[in-house]
Amino acid sequence: MSKKKVLVTGGAGFIGGNFVQYMVENYPNYDIYNLDLLTYAGDLTKHREIERKNNYHFIHADIVDRETIFNYFDKERFDFVVHFAAESHVDRSISDPEIFIRTNVLGTQVLLDASKEYKISKFLHVSTDEVYGELDFDPTTFFTEETHLQPSSPYSASKTSSDLLVHAYHETYDLPINITRCSNNYGPYHFPEKLIPLTISRVLNDEKVPVYGDGKNVRDWLHVYDHCTALDLILHDGENGEVYNIGGHNERTNLEVVNTIIKSLGKSEDLITFVEDRLGHDKRYAIDPTKLEKLGWNPIYNFDTGIKQTITWYLNNKDWWNQIISGEYQDYFKKQYKF
Template identity: 80%
Template sequence: MVKKKVLVTGGAGFIGGNFVQYMVKKYPQYDIYNLDLLTYAGDLTKHKEIENEENYHFLKADIADRDAIFALFETEKFDYVTHFAAESHVDRSITDPGIFVKTNVLGTQVLLDASKKIGVTKFVHVSTDEVYGELDFDPTTFFTEETPLEPNSPYSASKASSDLLVRAYHETYGLPMNITRCSNNYGPYHFPEKLIPLTISRVLNEEKVPVYGDGKNIRDWLHVIDHCAAIDLVLHEGVNGEVYNVGGHNERTNLEVVKTIMSTLGRSEDLIEFVADRLGHDKRYAIDPTKLEQLGWKPTYNFEKGIAQTIQWYLDNKDWWEQIISGEYQKYFEKQYTSKLQS
């Protein structure tokens, strides 16, 4: 039997990395290809447990490198593409918007062109609720798949642009695709610059935790494993051409999240340090996932269960995030993979 080939772009990142592990373990009958450029947030140490599995393969490439991507697609003839690869940190997009356009927009176009050329079975584009802009604090309002796109940061604008490209390739060329838009993810292997792992690591080190503005901005939190299950379902059951929102119905202010972590770890709230607010900081995100639930998805984690598990994971895996903070993880690829790629 010929194995189906699933390409996961950005599989050394947080969400893509969890998805790679999820797919390798759940589908031994598939070959899972992890394609990543290994920029500052790309970490292969998280895959030590699966790197020797027969159905796991790592490919180092830039999604914006047309020649390299076309050569890979022509050689491997992927059946499915799940596209996670993106520059994703809003603060970095404010400082350097250009790299976000290059990776998130031009890189997506290259993948679409390559997918169209070989005729993939499905292209799943993993996007974000941030493309919808912001909601007010009315708890009865939610983003739906029909909400207009009104991105407010260079990051979310680049993601909205890539969403529209994916839609256009479906409408113009008939490329089979789905777009998913998720709320804020959390869980194992979250890069330490993001709110939850940043707070955990700094609290454990008795360091001040920066909180933007008054900390009242609200996010809907989604456990990364619930997100992986959603992508899996959309990949196999999603109606061609449709958009699906993935949300956890776990709204919390940023300050509530920080205080929950401090309370769980038994640390004083004196470690909180309010700092100048982020430029264009959206007030609130909240997703209505009804459409995806009708497809058969339900989240398994509420925030209380998920954050407790996540905090415990960081306590149990200090070696991982300490080497991320120190930058030592960046040496892993050279040590572990260079000789394999040269052979």
């Protein structure tokens, strides 16, 4: 297999970070470049085990910085771009939408322009099922790649905009692309503002766990390792210009997820505290991954095995998340949940 250079944007984040590790370990003959601005959710400590490997490289840069991005493309001549870098927390997008437009839309445009200029082999744009809006509670309905885009939050609107930009660069400039839309990820190194790591960390500390509304909103859950294997397959074998949905048929209500974690850790459901619902809170997400399965992908985790693995990882890596949930994070938590 020929040596390739792969630029991974947002590789200090949760999904991007797991993908960087996956690629470094599985493709020793590829050079993997992790480009990240290191905002509040960016963390390089997760890469300590791969930092000394010859095929791992870190670039500290902002994807909106056109001059810097173009300089790196000119210098390194990347073959592939796998684009994760994004502001991704819905709650933060409701309180401060501007940064989401800057990073998720303008940053994507800069990367597309550089990819076009330097003729990369593929631009893989990692998006979200939230661009589809919401489903009702009918268990027979699912998002497919043909579902209309109807975003409900500033975050999902910014991701929808970036999806459309990527598609437009393919149609207008013949840029080779794929777009992926995944369901909710979970697993190691998940920043503890999201539901599963937030619940695990607070339950372990015997602290109240906030649950929006009545907790009946439904999400489809995808282990981050399974997401990485899907992206690997699409990067190498995905049909040019196609969209692929990535999901695992692991639907749970938010309350079911929280209760599963509490029970697994032997704690009391009294820790649950219902809080005022999120503005524009979508009822249900559920993905039909048939198109990707036909390409050859199958997940190895169901939710029961995946959540056990994730809980065990958090139990064994308290130092990592304890240093995150101090300082600014505590201020954000109190402001967001009012306790």
